[in-house]
Amino acid sequence: MAKKKDKKSLGIEKKSGWLLMKKRERKRALRFADEYRAFLEKCKTERETVEFIVSEAEKNGFKPLDEVKSLSAGDRIYMVERNKAVVLAVIGRRPVSEGMRFVVSHIDTPRLDLKLNPLTEDPDASLALLKTHYYGGIKKYQWASTPLALHGVVYTRDGRRVDVRIGERSDDPVFMVPDLLPHLARKAQGDRKIFEGIKGEELQLVVGNIPVEDEDVKAKVKEQVLRYLNEKYGITEEDFHSADLEAVPAYPPRDVGLDRSMIGAYGHDDRVCAYTSLRSLMDVEVPEYTAVAVFFDREEIGSDGNTGAKGSLLEYAVLNLLEKTGEDGTYANVLRALRRSRALSADVSAAVNPLFKGVHDLQNAPVLGYGISILKYTGAGGKYSSNEAHAEFLSEIRRLFSERGIAYQMAMLGKVDEGGGGTIAKFLAEYGMDVVDAGVPVLSMHSPFEVVSKADVWYAYRAFREFFVS
Ligand code: MN
Numbered sequence: 001m002a003k004k005k006d007k008k009s010l011g012i013e014k015k016s017g018w019l020l021m022k023k024r025e026r027k028r029a030l031r032f033a034d035e036y037r038a039f040l041e042k043c044k045t046e047r048e049t050v051e052f053i054v055s056e057a058e059k060n061g062f063k064p065l066d067e068v069k070s071l072s073a074g075d076r077i078y079m080v081e082r083n084k085a086v087v088l089a090v091i092g093r094r095p096v097s098e099g100m101r102f103v104v105s106h107i108d109t110p111r112l113d114l115k116l117n118p119l120t121e122d123p124d125a126s127l128a129l130l131k132t133h134y135y136g137g138i139k140k141y142q143w144a145s146t147p148l149a150l151h152g153v154v155y156t157r158d159g160r161r162v163d164v165r166i167g168e169r170s171d172d173p174v175f176m177v178p179d180l181l182p183h184l185a186r187k188a189q190g191d192r193k194i195f196e197g198i199k200g201e202e203l204q205l206v207v208g209n210i211p212v213e214d215e216d217v218k219a220k221v222k223e224q225v226l227r228y229l230n231e232k233y234g235i236t237e238e239d240f241h242s243a244d245l246e247a248v249p250a251y252p253p254r255d256v257g258l259d260r261s262m263i264g265a266y267g268h269d270d271r272v273c274a275y276t277s278l279r280s281l282m283d284v285e286v287p288e289y290t291a292v293a294v295f296f297d298r299e300e301i302g303s304d305g306n307t308g309a310k311g312s313l314l315e316y317a318v319l320n321l322l323e324k325t326g327e328d329g330t331y332a333n334v335l336r337a338l339r340r341s342r343a344l345s346a347d348v349s350a351a352v353n354p355l356f357k358g359v360h361d362l363q364n365a366p367v368l369g370y371g372i373s374i375l376k377y378t379g380a381g382g383k384y385s386s387n388e389a390h391a392e393f394l395s396e397i398r399r400l401f402s403e404r405g406i407a408y409q410m411a412m413l414g415k416v417d418e419g420g421g422g423t424i425a426k427f428l429a430e431y432g433m434d435v436v437d438a439g440v441p442v443l444s445m446h447s448p449f450e451v452v453s454k455a456d457v458w459y460a461y462r463a464f465r466e467f468f469v470s
């Protein structure tokens, strides 16, 4: 007969990641979270995130791939794609053709992009407005009556680049989408479904109210805004044609909760996996297999475009790694290297929302603070449009994380037939590599103020680090 203390339940014992940490580790986790919060404050667009990643990488001995002739074990390189995506690699002891360890995240975030001819005036309201087209899956009503900042670049007719970042300093002006007062909203909005509370064409930013004193000018408020833009930035209305301008929430990230256990911010999806994978790659010295962190753009709109996961960026990076480490850079060898690789599709998951528990299968839903979530598959209704990690690969991931004391939770996206969504896992899987979704659970995902648990941020960082050297 077994002694009483040996009688352990055969069931799954779930435990908060907070309770798995010793005092010293908890201190480190909280410090790490502060650094993550500072990163979020700086990086609200894919361009800004690429700049941050490159500057961190350079500080840690990474060199631009183009400037390196040959590579050997322990060498560190980075490769930027159109200022919006980036690949970082630490060369391993084994040849690249034996496969790599990828952690792949995305650095684009839902937001409001300016239209090509955005500036307009409403004479009845005496307001100048900027028209937008939203990017990614948003609940449009969440973007009204909240301070927004404008980030991006504009190129003038003669090709001069103008960087724009208005609304982040406390003395900067901000912009907003005007919502309707409840007193008059009974019919105009009350009869709409919530997703239509604010409609796409209604996502217009208020940008000015002072008219010019010029009888010949028709749109006087708009003219005033144009004069301001020309004085301050040297741009004209036509220059909006060659611009990437994004309206994003203007406020900084904040600690959430009396215990300061969480961070509320714009853009955890998926900058939380970008930051944790970046930091973990910085720690990698000479890995067995070449360790690669990829930061894609365009995930939120389906990964289309040359900076997205459906583009050829990954193949091109691997081709270069092969050639510069003295291997054959033919496409056959690129395929061989990719096929023998393993990847974590590092993306966020939907944490149990206490107010809408009905959408989750609570037995299979990720919980804030319980560690990195691992999703065997995503997709929708009958597992459509999703990669599914094989039991063999999951078995290795499970063993890796549990041996290293990393809090992790097996998770799913909502109840069966409740809805669904996808990640870049399926595009990585097309190369034949083993891949599984793993990332940080998020509350209020895709809203202007998403929430993560600092414990999960810490465990994601640790998990990615172990994976890179596995
Ligand atoms: Mn995501």
Ligand code: MN
Pocket (backbone or CB within 6 Å): 269, 300, 446
């Ligand atoms: Mn997303």
